Amino acid sequence: MSAKISDVAAAAGVSTSTVSRAFSAPDMVEAVTLARVLRVAAECGYVPNRAARGLITGRTGNIGLLLPDIANPFFPSILKAIERRAMEADYQIFLADTDEKKDVELGFVKSLAKQVDGMILCSPRMDPVQIREAASSLPIVLVNRRSGLLPSITVDNESGLRMVVDHLADLGHAHLGYVAGPRSSWSSQVRRRSLRSASELRETELVELGHFEPMFDGGRRSCAKVLQSGITAVIAYNDLMAMGLCYELRESGREVPADLSVVGIDDIPMASMMHPALTTLSIPRRRRDARRSSSSSSS
Amino acid sequence: MSAKISDVAAAAGVSTSTVSRAFSAPDMVEAVTLARVLRVAAECGYVPNRAARGLITGRTGNIGLLLPDIANPFFPSILKAIERRAMEADYQIFLADTDEKKDVELGFVKSLAKQVDGMILCSPRMDPVQIREAASSLPIVLVNRRSGLLPSITVDNESGLRMVVDHLADLGHAHLGYVAGPRSSWSSQVRRRSLRSASELRETELVELGHFEPMFDGGRRSCAKVLQSGITAVIAYNDLMAMGLCYELRESGREVPADLSVVGIDDIPMASMMHPALTTLSIPRRRRDARRSSSSSSS
């Protein structure tokens, strides 16, 4: 076991209170004493035990982060941004990846509740009642979702998708399709509604092609429906699905965009690494990012 | 604040010890009492405070995971596997993404040390002395690295790369190149040595093309050196770099594999999503995975 506060106190010839103050309220300690305490502490390799501290202060210095799937390249950028800010504020992160299983989400929140000061629920799939329940046990911030009056960070899907529809309509497409993500995805519902209203504005048809898992394979699986729907352009719930769809289209001998236009949403790093690059609606990850359609060579 | 052990004890008409035992040693409690305690606890929404428990048991129920870059698609699969097993064992995970900055690694370990029962260092970039220091403060398991006698999980780079060299030599390549990852990467060094001995075995030339960041852009940047080296096939430290290199080669008008063969290592999901698929040495992520070269259309 490593040094504790009493070890430092003894070695520095002060009380534990003084050592404690040296770390949490240094200006309450006389300069010379402070210096000595800190020096001794460093020598002992003393680091305050945050769990013990949290027990009494009620603050743990931890935050919890719930994600549906870290393997979706959209989420690492969010995680990294959170990590960076957390570090700056001397917070540490509990990560829970739910593997798109919405039933485990609330359980994760509850089991983490006591060990964190608050949680960030990123694209949570749980229903609004569960979100309320989660929020009743600890501070919650939502990402990619709105629910009640809870603080949340979302993007302007509405105008983004209006841009997409305008873009496609300008290219002459009159029959659009939407390959939706999971039913439980708030974003997917918002995107569907946004597409619907944008389509009405441009008097284009919008065919809803059903729900698929928000991954590469989900996109692949949507291909059959896409092909039999008679549309000329399709918007996928996210880039991964768009890529899966492109893959399957090519497998079946079609060319994108010659035979069908495909548009994704997110602008994951992969989107621009492909050749030709995936046309995608960029989701700004940082405050300063402008909303934009990334370079398009496939629509 | 939520219910604590004394609330449950009072409501159930027992002592706190009994409540405690009901949760941590249920067979030491009489069946009826146990049932009543658990019922009352459920009604109160009582969940044991793991921090308080850890203070006395010395076990936190948490493990720490250190990664160089969660945005590299190789790592999410590892993270997810760890998460799954952790959940089964009722462990929670502290995640630290170091952003490939080796200097912050030891600090992360130390700041997490008191709050976890042990740490998993995945592809750590720190030097052996630092690893020793980390291991002296808490149990450590290494992934993708060996150091002293510490428990570690590594793959058989040696035979994998022999397969790669054999494959390329069989195709007629006599001048191979290696685009290395960071100097501080243990894997990159092992891979370089493995390539060297495999090349000698096959009497092919091996040109070392220098170190680059282990990402897409690192691969792109390596392109110039690759082109001026006169090699006909190149092995990159990982898939991301291989993909960056392929991207830049195409930008400069070359075709892969017609003008140059490119082989990656890892078999990240993206590798097979591309068209043509990236030739890559697959790193088995789970016990049962066989070692294999994935479907190759570009070498």
Add this chain to the structure above:
DNA sequence: GTGAAAGCGCTAACAA
């Protein structure tokens, strides 16, 4: 400016 003492929520002897 510093120390003594109480207590955060819980578990682990030890008794009963």
Add this chain to the structure above:
DNA sequence: TTGTTAGCGCTTTCAC
């Protein structure tokens, strides 16, 4: 089988 007691490492009144 159950309760009593002490104490994990720390912070925080309240005296001095």
